[in-house]
Amino acid sequence: MHVVVNAAQSVDGKLATRRREQLRISGAEDFDRVDRVRAAADAVLVGVGTVIADDPHLTLDEEDRRVERLRNGRPGNPARVVVDSTGRTPADARILDDAATTYLLVSPATSDERREALEIAGAEVVVVGDDDGDGVDIATGFDALAERGIDRLMVEGGGEVIYSCFAAGVVDELHVYVGSMVIGGRDAPTLADGEGFTESFPRLDLVGTERFDDGVVLSYEVGNGES
Numbered sequence: 447m448h449v450v451v452n453a454a455q456s457v458d459g460k461l462a463t464r465r466r467e468q469l470r471i472s473g474a475e476d477f478d479r480v481d482r483v484r485a486a487a488d489a490v491l492v493g494v495g496t497v498i499a500d501d502p503h504l505t506l507d508e509e510d511r512r513v514e515r516l517r518n519g520r521p522g523n524p525a526r527v528v529v530d531s532t533g534r535t536p537a538d539a540r541i542l543d544d545a546a547t548t549y550l551l552v553s554p555a556t557s558d559e560r561r562e563a564l565e566i567a568g569a570e571v572v573v574v575g576d577d578d579g580d581g582v583d584i585a586t587g588f589d590a591l592a593e594r595g596i597d598r599l600m601v602e603g604g605g606e607v608i609y610s611c612f613a614a615g616v617v618d619e620l621h622v623y624v625g626s627m628v629i630g631g632r633d634a635p636t637l638a639d640g641e642g643f644t645e646s647f648p649r650l651d652l653v654g655t656e657r658f659d660d661g662v663v664l665s666y667e668v669g670n671g672e673s
């Protein structure tokens with residue numbers, strides 16, 4: 447599977463304010479670029495923190511891109527994936543509508559009742575444990591997605607899930623829009639939260655810089671080595 451991470455951050459590395467409310471960091475040109483990246487993906491993934499904070503839809507904005515996908519024998523919209531240890535996705539979340547298939551990667555800690563409620567709401571629930579039994583192991587979850595035909599996955603955030611993807615060593619590309627603003631706040635989400643690396647760090651190769659709106663997109667390939 448090829449994994450592309452895309453996010454928008456302020457110059458001080460924040461994805462949103464400390465209130466964790468959705469914030470428009472990029473502009474129309476960058477949202478069009480994001481739509482193109484989505485259109486190339488088989489699925490778009492977020493963490494449940496993002497679902498609760500933003501209630502995103504994660505479908506394509508441009509009808510032409512949907513038509514092109516259908517012409518190529520693909521679903522009109524990419525599938526949607528939520529990493530959601532205990533099944534906290536609200537049953538009325540926008541990502542559970544019928545615009546695309548939605549997979550919820552949950553842990554065995556999710557109750558049968560909760561799983562059933564989410565399936566009734568429209569989700570395909572996939573149970574993926576980790577060593578502790580109450581989290582989702584990213585590598586195992588991505589294998590489960592590959593078994594369902596997902597070869598190209600776009601990860602949109604938030605910071606906890608992006609960190610987990612780097613920690614699992616599954617990221618191939620990173621695209622970061624750096625908007626010309628300062629958000630600040632020690633508790634505001636950043637591009638990579640989680641526990642953080644202390645000894646060895648994922649190494650990135652800068653392969654592109656491009657201006658969109660009043661910001662810049664930095665594009666990286668992610669090497670397999672660490673330093």
Ligand SMILES: NC(=O)C1=CN([C@@H]2O[C@H](COP(=O)(O)OP(=O)(O)OC[C@H]3O[C@@H](n4cnc5c(N)ncnc54)[C@H](O)[C@@H]3O)[C@@H](O)[C@H]2O)C=CC1
Nearest residue numbers: 453454461462466493494495496582603604605606607610
């Ligand atoms: N500017 C941007 O491009 C974006 C900004 N955001 C912002 O990010 C914030 C949400 O980010 P976060 O709070 O970091 O939440 P998140 O979206 O990364 O979700 C984290 C949650 O996912 C669950 N989870 C299950 N297994 C996990 C695993 N293996 N690794 C990590 N999480 C796992 C946990 O319940 C965890 O609390 C919101 O404020 C949202 O607006 C989100 C996406 C893009």
Ligand SMILES: Nc1nc(O)c(N)c(N[C@@H]2O[C@H](COP(=O)(O)O)[C@@H](O)[C@H]2O)n1
Nearest residue numbers: 454469470471472500502503504505602
């Ligand atoms: N690329 C980008 N730029 C921004 O300025 C943003 N605030 C975000 N946020 C993420 O975009 C997603 C919204 O999806 P829908 O438009 O509802 O489909 C969601 O994941 C946001 O957190 N992204």
